[in-house]
Amino acid sequence: MRVFLQQHPSATEPARYLQLTLQPDLFGGWELLRESGLVGGRAQLRRELFLQAEPAHRAFEKARDAQLQRGYQITYTSGVAPR
Template sequence: MRVFLQQRPETGEAPRYIQLTLQPDLFGGWELLRESGQIGGRAQLKREQYLLQSEADAAFEKARDTHLKRGYQITFTQGAPQP
């Protein structure tokens, strides 16, 4: 599952983004990747491990909803319906 969110840029700034990716790992668990930064600039990658898919799904949805409340807009989704 993957979702790409962007925030409207201020005048003269590059837009900020966050990409959330939920994928299975090699050991039967789940991995939530959060990549964020400015388009064309530096990015930061955070990784969280989960044993159960339900916990990983809940964390993915919570992160997505938090950023939607902060003014980000969904621009691309893959593998999951939009809220």
């Protein structure tokens, strides 16, 4: 599942984005990928590994909800119902 969130730009700062991707890995575990940065600029990619699906889903939802509280808005979702 994947969700793309974007924060609207202010007068002094460009727009920021965050993309969360949750996917199974080749060894039966799960990967949570967090890509963030400025739209049209450099990005940072962080990877978190989980052995089971349930903790991975909870971490995905927690990360999504935290960004929604910070003012990000969901732009695109795939495989997950938006909040």
